[in-house]
Amino acid sequence: MDDLIAELGLPPRPETLPTSTVDAHTHLDTTTEYTGLAPDDALALAASVGVNRVVTVGCDVESSRFAVNCATTHRQVAAAIAIHPNDIARMSPADHEAAWEVIDELAADPAVRAVGETGLDYFRTKDPALQGVQHESFRRHIAIAKAHDRTLMIHDRDAHDDIADILDEVGWCERTIFHCYSADEPYARRVLAHETWLSFAGNITYKANQPMRDALAITPLDRILVETDAPFLTPVPLRGKKNASYLIPHTIRFIAEFRGVELADLCHQLRANAEQALGGSWGITEGGR
Ligand SMILES: [Zn+2]
């Protein structure tokens, strides 16, 4: 494994975590494209540092199909599927309906635990008409999550209030994950009033992101998830390098220290939280590595 990462020019393996845990949001297909790590190697590397469960997330029809296939053939993987808000904004309107239909069909697959990443992204999509397309797509994904009793997995960039307003209007899902949580403490309080989990990525370690840390400080321990969103958002001290699930220990150690909790307890908690947030246990049995 160390030879492989050296060959690919990837960061060294961090110290193994004391208890096995979960990467709550990653893109195994994009990780392969960007780092050269095949899914089996990315999973083996992650497991070698204690990360033995991974949620791989789709952003369009193709990557959603990949996620379902990957989760079907790997018991340590769960799938999340959706058309990403920036992807729907790029698609021809003539193709929207067919794409949502595929997501609705795939959502019935037992390998699928979440519908997402869906939501709004005003950072990359500035055109109000295309933001309107994102609203429509978000509403369709919420309906799909509810119809199949799947967890809603939200992507939110510079659109915090509109996301919560839409959920207030149509009704919150049974379970909702805010992936790569990027808002502040008051917003955390607003969404935590519902059945939600806040998933923190490597950017929680970046100096400028104090408002996110203020949110982390008040999030109950049983509502925290940790993710890589690999291959991007690599945590300090590796910021700017390529990311993969095996690097999540840097972020988990940072959060354990920030919250003043034992690393082993946090790892265990994160695994329990992921199971709750994703509607029940999956994959490897208790104690398995
Ligand atoms: Zn995202």
Ligand SMILES: [Zn+2]
């Ligand atoms: Zn993502």
